[in-house]
Amino acid sequence: MARANAVYYGGRDPLGRAGDFITAPEISQMFGELIGLWGADLILRAGAASAAYVELGPGRGTLAADARRAMARAGLELPVHFVETSPVLREKQRAALPAAHWHDVINTLPTDRPLLIVANEFFDALPIRQYTRTARGWRERMVADGRFTLGTAECADAIPLPLADAPLGAIVERNPAAEAIMAALAARLAAQGGALLAIDYGYEGPLAGDTLQAMANHIHVDPLEAPGTRDLTAHVDFGMLAAVARTHGARPSPCVTQGAFLTALGIDARAQALARANPAQAGAIETARHRLVAPQAMGRLFRVLAVRHPDWPEPAGFA
Numbered sequence: 560m561a562r563a564n565a566v567y568y569g570g571r572d573p574l575g576r577a578g579d580f581i582t583a584p585e586i587s588q589m590f591g592e593l594i595g596l597w598g599a600d601l602i603l604r605a606g607a608a609s610a611a612y613v614e615l616g617p618g619r620g621t622l623a624a625d626a627r628r629a630m631a632r633a634g635l636e637l638p639v640h641f642v643e644t645s646p647v648l649r650e651k652q653r654a655a656l657p658a659a660h661w662h663d664v665i666n667t668l669p670t671d672r673p674l675l676i677v678a679n680e681f682f683d684a685l686p687i688r689q690y691t692r693t694a695r696g697w698r699e700r701m702v703a704d705g706r707f708t709l710g711t712a713e714c715a716d717a718i719p720l721p722l723a724d725a726p727l728g729a730i731v732e733r734n735p736a737a738e739a740i741m742a743a744l745a746a747r748l749a750a751q752g753g754a755l756l757a758i759d760y761g762y763e764g765p766l767a768g769d770t771l772q773a774m775a776n777h778i779h780v781d782p783l784e785a786p787g788t789r790d791l792t793a794h795v796d797f798g799m800l801a802a803v804a805r806t807h808g809a810r811p812s813p814c815v816t817q818g819a820f821l822t823a824l825g826i827d828a829r830a831q832a833l834a835r836a837n838p839a840q841a842g843a844i845e846t847a848r849h850r851l852v853a854p855q856a857m858g859r860l861f862r863v864l865a866v867r868h869p870d871w872p873e874p875a876g877f878a
């Protein structure tokens with residue numbers, strides 16, 4: 560999955576109508592603006608104007624550009640740091656935000672200041688492992704010769720305790736890369752100050768289930784077919800990420816739906832203001848708002864988790 564996604568993202572811009580999938584910041588400027596105001600509010604209340612803005616997997620840089628514009632109106636101009644591996648997407652990001660700094664990995668992010676970290680549809684692109692319960696114990700589900708096969712080693716140690724007695728055939732997923740990144744960033748937030756906002760398809764585990772999926776041209780396709788040519792994702796276990804963050808000294812918020820989060824941040828008022836300023840676009844603005852918050856669209860499937868320094872004030876949007 561890691562190799563397939565590295566090839567996939569390394570060679571193309573998959574976003575948008577003409578690509579394989581569309582993301583919230585590409586649907587409407589309201590998404591990035593509200594996240595920018597969310598961050599500005601938190602930073603100002605924490606008295607941390609020396610912070611850096613960090614984005615993990617920033618795509619075309621659209622969210623960052625919208626967030627920066629909104630933060631600037633609140634009087635905050637933060638340096639921008641992007642963690643991005645795709646050369647093609649880095650070029651798009653450079654066009655959107657020429658003054659940004661790029662990183663291949665999180666280790667090189669600044670250590671001397673608080674960090675405001677945003678990750679939209681980043682954790683879902685990291686490689687998962689899958690385990691299945693067999694009559695002989697827990698076995699890793701692996702891929703060989705283009706098909707799923709089972710490993711022979713006992714893998715009970717990888718299974719969260721509440722799932723140890725899952726029924727035969729149950730599939731349990733772990734995302735070691737996501738857990739390691741959350742662990743390292745939570746430790747950074749605890750040491751340097753700051754907050755991380757993660758938004759993704761997801762659930763609050765521990766829960767069993769196979770969520771590996773592939774998208775091409777906006778439809779679901781076989782994840783094992785044509786590796787490197789389609790986007791592979793898995794739903795994010797926000798229960799696990801919150802637990803990892805807590806273990807490493809940061810404080811997690813409750814996990815809320817994207818619909819509840821954006822509504823609490825004022826997306827209705829923002830949509831009305833945009834529609835008043837652009838009456839010809841009123842229909843399109845309402846369609847975008849609905850897509851972002853409606854339960855049958857992105858409003859319920861997408862979840863939001865914030866993690867912060869334990870002494871930082873409570874972030875908006877989670878009440």
Ligand code: SAH
Binds near residue numbers: 648663
């Ligand atoms: N956040 C953007 C893009 C989401 S697509 C948006 O909402 O539109 C996933 C992004 O993560 C892409 O920018 C991809 O290149 C990047 N990415 C995937 N795996 C990565 C990795 N291991 N390290 C850094 N970036 C990665």
